[in-house]
Amino acid sequence: MILGHIFCSCIISGVLLLTGCFTPSLSSIQQYSIRRAALFNNIRHHLRSENIALSEDELAVSTLLERMKADARAKQLPGKPWAAQYFPLVKHKYEQTELYAFLKAMPKGAILHIHPIAMGDCRRLVHKITGRPDTYVNRGKEHYGYLAIFANNPGKPWTNIMEERGQAVDKKSYDENLLSLITLDASDKRLPDIWEEFGKIFSRVFGLFREEGFWEDYLFSSLKSYVENDNIQHMELRSHKPDQNTFRMYRRILKRLHKDGTDISLRIIYSDSRERYPGETYNQFQKRILDSLYTAADLMEANPDLLVGVDVYAEEDKGAPASFMAPLMIQAQDYSRKKYGRDLPLFLHDGESNLPVRRYHDEKDFAQPFPRKYNNNVIDAYLLDSQRVGHGISLWKIPELSIKYRDKGMALEICPVSNQMLGFVPDLRNHPAVSLMNNGVRISLNPDDPAVFGYEGVTFDYVVACLAWDLSLADLKSLALDSLEDSALGKNEKRKSIEKWKDSWRVFIARFK
Secondary structure (H helix, E strand, O other), rough: OHHHHHHHHHHHHHHHHHHHOOOOOHHHHHHHHHHHHHHHHHHHHHHHHHHOOOOOOHHHHHHHHHHHHHHHOOOOOOEOOOOHHHHHHHHHHHHHHHHHHHHOOOOOOEEEEEHHOOOHHHHHHHHHHHHHHEEEEOOOOOOOOEEEOOOOOOOOOOHHHHHHHHHHOOOOHHHHHHHHOOOOOHHHOOOOOOHHHHHHHHHHHHEEOOOOOHHHHHHHHHHHHHHHHHHHHEEEEEEOOOHHHHHHHHHHHHHHHHHHHOOEEEEEEEEEEEEOOOOOHHHHHHHHHHHHHHHHHHHHOOOOOOEEEEEEEHHHHHHHOHHHHHHHHHHHHHHHHHHOOOOOOOEEOOOOOOOOOOOOOOOHHHHOOOOOOOOOOOHHHHHHOOOOEEEEEHHOOOOOHHHHHHHHEOOOEEEEHHHHHHHOOOOHHHHHHHHHOOOOOOOOEEEEEOOOOOOOHHHHHHHHHHHOOOHHHHHHHHHHHHHHHHOOOHHHHHHHHHHHHHHHHHHHHEEEE
């Protein structure tokens, strides 16, 4: 009998709730709304875009942007968002949206993370090498796909590309085969180690760029395209062990660009590989890195207008951890200060990893061989006062450290497409940059190695981020401005560059309002 009463009470309570008899008081709803609004304001407090006040014209363009994002989302199949699909599979779909055209036209400020050997248009590269009589391909098993320029025929196993292509029945297929050797495509996603193929691509094209004239023309046409087609005004390139001839070449390129009416500023970051070379001992590795750091300091003294700092790159989880190289970096910084009275700024590739972080100090960090089963590099980048951090995506795993990055103003160079294609963030909607950006950490958007990923410029990185992270016009404006503010330009150059960007932004807004 008691159970029956309880059952009836439950039924009556449910009916009363559904019919509105138990409706909460108006005051409790108002309190909930007030608390909700306060929480949202607190959440948004750290967003850098919250400091961006939009004009009336910008608000109109903001409405247009929201419509373009909605149109792009409407083209996506339910349960199959583009952000969750491997970029080469959906690249053409992004490209066919109004949003892509809008972001391509947008002045994007600076690119702060890019490798010059992989920044051009690979289709343009294939067109060039198939039209030169001095280009060769090595199709031997050991060196399959090596491309190079030779003054004289090197003989077997090298084959002249013009002659080989001339004999091909289907020249388009021949060109596509060459293209597949120097880019990652959808089929590469199935590889057990995509970094292995990624590294081979750089080996395959290296022989082309040993020819100085070819290398200089490649850089010239790439930089010109970034200005004219992608609305970039400043670039900072990770250059592999540049020498004095390299800086003379870059000055010639800048002179050609400015004479051609292409207005761009350029800075170089000296870079060496954090991976041991085949047969290289740990002592030899340390000596190589220390020699590179000292050389960077010497070259920075000789080229203060171009060289702004030093980095180590390559697959992070297989290479030397930052802690292993920290004593070398500190030693090189002391050398630079004592000999030249100047700092040796660091721009470290750190946090491009899926490994866990270790949340306690371990003295073995400074001596343990690599690779490891954990990655604490974002911690050491902070302690080493890195000017910016390349990638830094594992920072989200250490919330307290992300606050230190935010408070110190240490910016991350985020590369969305690269992070997906190399296996770090399969679904870009879950990219760590979203959490970090929402917590006030400074970020810029960059393409890393766009040529290898099948594109040129940084527009694709903006469009994937805009859709996956639901970026507003204020967010986009903040990202572009921050890219210039976080650049290595001098104070006066930075001020002029930002004013120039603001002029371009006004023209852009007027075009779309």
